Amino acid sequence: MLHIGVNSEIGQLRRVLVHTPDSGLGKVVPSKAQDWLFEDIVHLDTIRRGEYDYYTKLLLYFLDSGKIKGKLAEVDDPENNRSFYKPESSNFFNSDKVIELQSLLADILAETSIKEKLSASVCAIESCSYYTQKKLIALDAQTLAKVFLTGTLPDKTMIFPPIPNFIFTRDIGIVVKDHILLNKPAKKARIREALLTKYIFFNHPFFAGIQDNIIELADTHRYFLMPKDGDGQKVTIEGGDVMVVSNDHLLVGVSERTSVEAAHQVVNTMFDKNLMKKVTVVRIPKKRDYMHIDTVFTQVKRNMWVMLGAFSKKTIRRENSDAVQRVLTGSKKEDTLQVVQFNKDNIDKPLFMDNLEDLLQDISINDLQSAEKTKFIYSGNNRFPYDAREQWTDSCNLLALKDGVVLGYDRNDKTIEAFRSKGFTVVNVKDLIKQVEAGAVKTEDISDTLILMPSAELSRARGGFHCMSMPVLRDTV
Numbered sequence: 001m002l003h004i005g006v007n008s009e010i011g012q013l014r015r016v017l018v019h020t021p022d023s024g025l026g027k028v029v030p031s032k033a034q035d036w037l038f039e040d041i042v043h044l045d046t047i048r049r050g051e052y053d054y055y056t057k058l059l060l061y062f063l064d065s066g067k068i069k070g071k072l073a074e075v076d077d078p079e080n081n082r083s084f085y086k087p088e089s090s091n092f093f094n095s096d097k098v099i100e101l102q103s104l105l106a107d108i109l110a111e112t113s114i115k116e117k118l119s120a121s122v123c124a125i126e127s128c129s130y131y132t133q134k135k136l137i138a139l140d141a142q143t144l145a146k147v148f149l150t151g152t153l154p155d156k157t158m159i160f161p162p163i164p165n166f167i168f169t170r171d172i173g174i175v176v177k178d179h180i181l182l183n184k185p186a187k188k189a190r191i192r193e194a195l196l197t198k199y200i201f202f203n204h205p206f207f208a209g210i211q212d213n214i215i216e217l218a219d220t221h222r223y224f225l226m227p228k229d230g231d232g233q234k235v236t237i238e239g240g241d242v243m244v245v246s247n248d249h250l251l252v253g254v255s256e257r258t259s260v261e262a263a264h265q266v267v268n269t270m271f272d273k274n275l276m277k278k279v280t281v282v283r284i285p286k287k288r289d290y291m292h293i294d295t296v297f298t299q300v301k302r303n304m305w306v307m308l309g310a311f312s313k314k315t316i317r318r319e320n321s322d323a324v325q326r327v328l329t330g331s332k333k334e335d336t337l338q339v340v341q342f343n344k345d346n347i348d349k350p351l352f353m354d355n356l357e358d359l360l361q362d363i364s365i366n367d368l369q370s371a372e373k374t375k376f377i378y379s380g381n382n383r384f385p386y387d388a389r390e391q392w393t394d395s396c397n398l399l400a401l402k403d404g405v406v407l408g409y410d411r412n413d414k415t416i417e418a419f420r421s422k423g424f425t426v427v428n429v430k431d432l433i434k435q436v437e438a439g440a441v442k443t444e445d446i447s448d449t450l451i452l453m454p455s456a457e458l459s460r461a462r463g464g465f466h467c468m469s470m471p472v473l474r475d476t477v
Contacts (some may be wrong), residue, residue, distance in 0.1 A: 002096070002206045004472045006175040007247040008368075009299040011474035012402040017169045018469060019101045020085050020146065021047050024150040024162025026463075036189045036242060039461040044401065047457040050165075053455060054187055054429045055407070055465065056098065061436050062401050062443045064097035072437045073143030088142040089187035094174060099206075099472075101169060102145055105196055108203045109141035118199050122148060147284060163192050168463045169470040170294070171238040171257075172197040176250060177275055181214040181266070186236035186257040215273075217265045237262040240292030240467055245299065246367035246477070248277040253293030256286045278367075280359060283338040283419075289388075294466045295397050296354055300377065301404040301448075302477075303370040304422070305360045307414070308391045309382040311337045313355040368477065377418045386414040393455065402442055403477075404448045407465040409455035416450065421433045425449045 002015065026044035026217040028036055055354045057075070060068040068075060083089035094103065109115045116137055123133040147153060151160045160426060165171070172193055173182045180201055185194050201207050201214055219235045241253030250270055252263045263281045270276040286289050297307035297335035308314055316337060339353035353359050361374040378384030379395040391425075395415040407429075408415070416426055429451050435441040455466065 001208045002472065004175050004180070004207075004210060005178050005476070006471050006474050007177055008399045008477035009243055009245055010301060010403045011477040013471055013472035013474055014139040015097050015099065015204065016059065016063065016469050016471050017099050017101055017172075018059070019058070019149075019166050019169055021052050021167050022146070022149050022162075023152065025164045025167070026159070027150070027152070027162050028164050032161075036161065037187060037462070038460070039462055040385050043458045047461075048085075049407050051454045051456070051458045053082070053085060054433065055468070056093075057433055057452075058407070058429055058451065059098045059151060060093060060095060061433065064095040065443070067093045067095050067098075069437070072433070074145030086290075088146075095435050096206075100415060101166070101172075101197070102149060102199065104200045104204050104206065105148065106145040107145050107205075108200060111203075114199065114203055115141065115144065118148075118196070119144070121195055122160075122192060125195065128159060132159055142424070150191070152465075160191070163190070164461070165190055166193050167461070168240075170467045171240050171292075172470060173201070174239040174242040174244070174470070175472050176215075176244050176270070177243075177247070178210070179215055179273070180277060181215045181237075181239075181242060182206075182217075183238050184217055184219075184236050184262065185238060185287070187257070190238075200361045217262055217269070220261055233261050233390065234259055235262045235265060237266070238292060239470065240294045242266070243294065243299075245363050245385070249363065249367045250276045250279045251293065252279060252281050254281060255285040255293060256288065256291050258292070271342075273345070277344045278341060280339060280341040282356075282359070283340075285336070291462070292467075295394065295464075297360065297396055298398045298406075298466050299360075299400060300398065300406050301400070302368050303364045303372040304375045304377065304404075305364075306377040306398055307356055307360070307379070308396055309378040309387050311356045312376075312378070312382075313357050315327050316355045317337070375422060377415065379415055379420060380412070381414040381418040383414060390415050393459040394462075394467075397466045399465035399469050401451075402475075405446050405451070406449075407451050407453055409459055409464060410452035411455045411459060416452070419450045423448060426452060428452050429454070 025042055028038050028041050030041055033041055044142050075186055083091040084093055086092055087100055087106060119133055119136040143154060149163060151162045152158050171183055173180050183194055185191055202211055204247050220233050236259045238257045241255050241258035243251040245251055252266045254260050254263050267279045270279050282293050290296055296311060299305050341351040359437040364370040364374040390412040393411055394409055395412040398408045417420050420426055
């Protein structure tokens with residue numbers, strides 16, 4: 001059984017769920033890209049070897065160095081054909097700190113009753129024939145796990161669509177202290193992801209003993225009778241809209257993917273279970289540009305955040321505009337940010353804010369007891385058009401390995417400049433891995449550092465490293 005526990009965004013990361021890009025990513029075609037939530041098609045070999053593999057190696061050096069230290073030459077040997085990253089291979093890294101979801105899925109499918117139930121469930125939501133269902137049940141566990149992810153049988157026949165978004169493990173659920181809040185996806189393309197992960201959390205031995213701590217949100221009664229305009233009554237939630245920012249404070253986004261009703265249920269659930277004293281609902285415009293709240297801000301360290309300047313105090317209040325411009329360019333309500341903070345002890349008197357900076361500063365000072373001035377790094381260094389361009393390629397979607405050590409894409413040049421101006425060391429992941437492997441740098445000594453990850457293909461998938469991680473254990477902050 002795994003010990004789980006997350007009470008911040010910046011406590012040292014100890015255990016994380018990930019999924020290496022599988023062959024399903026190489027099956028995304030232009031005509032279906034947007035239906036499958038991609039903006040473009042990606043080159044599979046580049047996204048694996050040239051980009052994501054560095055992420056896996058870096059996580060192992062920080063979280064489970066015994067799995068990779070001294071083995072780098074072997075891991076990178078092209079003759080091994082990436083066997084180190086493949087759960088079905090005898091050379092698979094098989095870490096219980098950097099946990100591959102495909103491996104967990106294969107583990108539970110080794111049990112016949114689960115294999116039969118999950119095969120039937122997948123075939124039901126994918127409208128497969130009973131013959132196909134029997135064919136799936138006849139496969140071994142490792143093969144069936146790959147078929148569920150890629151939609152492709154060993155003979156290369158595609159029987160249902162791939163689930164290319166499975167690399168974004170943040171969205172399948174979120175660990176809130178010692179509980180797991182499961183997702184309810186807004187888009188049809190992610191329904192199979194939710195089903196597979198539900199089976200993993202409820203059936204894998206890693207999570208034995210914590211099933212009573214798994215939270216599932218229920219749909220409201222009769223929501224299906226409402227017109228399309230009543231979609232807000234449907235319960236949809238994804239992990240990119242949930243942040244555990246302190247032991248007593250949870251953020252929930254209302255966005256393109258997370259509904260008002262889901263936020264309502266989360267607030268009540270957190271209070272009913274005594275998990276949180278405060279829950280803040282952050283409502284952002286329902287635009288593809290933003291998607292989740294973690295695409296517009298994430299935490300860098302106790303007193304520092306990276307965010308999109310469009311939601312800053314000056315921009316929202318149009319303090320840089322003259323009197324005439326402020327009147328003529330007034331924003332529509334649905335295009336603005338809305339922040340509502342609920343306190344468990346005084347739920348009838350919520351606190352309202354109109355910008356992100358006030359919220360994030362309050363978290364740093366009052367929740368995390370930061371004695372230093374709260375600082376902000378802005379996407380694109382807050383310069384148009386770089387702010388919008390770099391936010392689109394996830395300049396605000398950073399993963400903290402520990403307080404002050406974060407991963408981001410190497411393509412966001414102006415945001416990188418902003419990090420340097422705040423005194424951060426900026427290092428390329430390829431150089432850092434060589435230094436750590438050679439013993440020239442120890443991961444525990446790294447501080448105030450932005451680690452740059454290759455991003456030509458990964459960024460096309462519209463998610464950064466915050467999206468590509470589901471932390472299940474962090475040190476307490």
